[in-house]
Amino acid sequence: MGVKASVFDLKGYGWMLWDGLQLTLTVGVMALGVAFVMGMLGAWGKLSKSPLARGAAATYTTVIRGVPELLLILIIYYGTPTLIQDTLESFGYDIILDINPFVAGVITIGFIYGAFTTEVMRGAILAVPHGQLEAAHAIGMSRAMVVRRVLLPQVWRFALPGLGNVWMVLIKATALISVIQLPELLRNTDIGARATKLPFTFFFAAALIYLGITIVSMLAQQRAEIWANRGIRRT
Numbered sequence: 001m002g003v004k005a006s007v008f009d010l011k012g013y014g015w016m017l018w019d020g021l022q023l024t025l026t027v028g029v030m031a032l033g034v035a036f037v038m039g040m041l042g043a044w045g046k047l048s049k050s051p052l053a054r055g056a057a058a059t060y061t062t063v064i065r066g067v068p069e070l071l072l073i074l075i076i077y078y079g080t081p082t083l084i085q086d087t088l089e090s091f092g093y094d095i096i097l098d099i100n101p102f103v104a105g106v107i108t109i110g111f112i113y114g115a116f117t118t119e120v121m122r123g124a125i126l127a128v129p130h131g132q133l134e135a136a137h138a139i140g141m142s143r144a145m146v147v148r149r150v151l152l153p154q155v156w157r158f159a160l161p162g163l164g165n166v167w168m169v170l171i172k173a174t175a176l177i178s179v180i181q182l183p184e185l186l187r188n189t190d191i192g193a194r195a196t197k198l199p200f201t202f203f204f205a206a207a208l209i210y211l212g213i214t215i216v217s218m219l220a221q222q223r224a225e226i227w228a229n230r231g232i233r234r235t
Contacts, residue, residue, distance in 0.1 A: 010192060010196065010198070010201065010202065010205070011196045011198070013191075013192035013195060013196055013202075014192075016183075016188040016189075016191060016192050017185065017188060017189060017192065017202075017205060017206065017209065019183065019188060020183060020184050020185035020186070020187065020188035020189065021185050021209055023102075023182070023183060023184045023185070024171070024174050024175075024184045024185040025171075025213075027102070027105050027106055027109065027174050027177065027182075027184060028109075028167070028170060028171040028174050030106045030110070031105070031106050031107075031109035031110040031113065031170060031174070032110070032113070032166075032167055032170060033110070034106060034107060034109075034110025034111065034114065035109075035110045035111075035112075035113040035114040035116075035117045035166065035170065036114075036117055036163075037110075037114070038060075038110065038111060038114025038115070038117065038118065039114050039115075039116075039117025039118045039120065039121045040117075040121055041057075041114075041118075042057045042060055042061060042114060042115065042117070042118030042121070042122075043057075043118050043121035043122040043125060044057075045057025045058075045060075046058065046061075046118065046122050047122060047125060047126075057118065060114075060115060060118070061115045061118050061119065064111065064112055064114070064115035065115050065116070069109075069112050069173055069176055070176050070179065072108055072111075072112060073104070073105070073108045073109075073176055073177060073179065073180060074179065074180075076099070076104055076107070076108045077099055077101065077104045077108070077180045078180075080099065081097040081098060081099055084097050085097050101177070101180045101181055101182040102182060104177075104180060105174070105177035105180065105182050105184075108177075109170060109173055109174060109176075109177065112173070113166055113169070113170045113173070116166050116169075117162075117163065117166055119162075120159055120162030120163055120166060121155070121159055123158070123159075123162070124155045124156075124157075124158035124159035124162070125151070125155055127154075127158040128150075128151055128154045128155060128158070132150055132154075133146055133150060133151065136149070136150045156228045157225075157228040157229055160221065160224055160225050160228050161221075161225065164217065164218075164221035164224075164225075167217060167221075168214055168217050168218075171210075171213055171214075171217070172210060178190070185206055185209060185210070186206060189202045189203060189205070189206040190202075
């Protein structure tokens with residue numbers, strides 16, 4: 001029992017991996033919520049009849065998918081406060097602006113993966129047979145009712161595989177926010193590895209934790225897909 005405890009204790013630094021895991025999952029879940037909102041707005045923009053909305057959505061997805069994630073994190077956390085401070089200083093205001101690293105991490109990761117979620121949701125909406133929407137309008141359903149009763153129930157069925165992939169990539173991308181000093185899993189792993197001089201042990205343990213998150217996520221995604229496809233005849 002004592003040997004097992006010492007193995008998982010990792011010379012007194014095992015608790016840091018647990019704390020880092022909790023923060024990683026918290027950031028991941030909240031960032032996924034931001035990504036979903038951005039994805040819905042982006043999909044609406046891309047499918048809109050408004051040239052302005054389509055242009056804004058296309059610009060968003062193109063820029064975000066074209067710029068490295070780490071660079072965006074550095075721009076938002078380090079670059080944005082400096083830009084605001086320098087701008088205000090030119091108007092005679094001398095202030096110091098700091099962005100909370102947790103907030104910066106959630107917003108940045110969510111904003112980045114909102115671009116990918118946009119394409120997932122756009123594809124899922126287009127996959128719903130248009131004739132069903134026209135039939136719903138023909139029998140007198142309002143636009144809101146068509147969305148709620150016809151479109152959304154089927155959108156989930158088409159979107160879940162893509163959303164699951166977005167989540168699994170997003171949760172790994174949370175490791176990037178270690179550069180802004182947020183004590184998530186990778187940063188705490190690095191601290192423990194340096195303090196104990198056991199880099200292989202700590203980084204291998206972190207790899208197993210990330211793999212465990214992926215496996216659990218895949219199982220949850222499979223169950224969600226079964227739920228979403230209930231009543232659908234397989235051919």
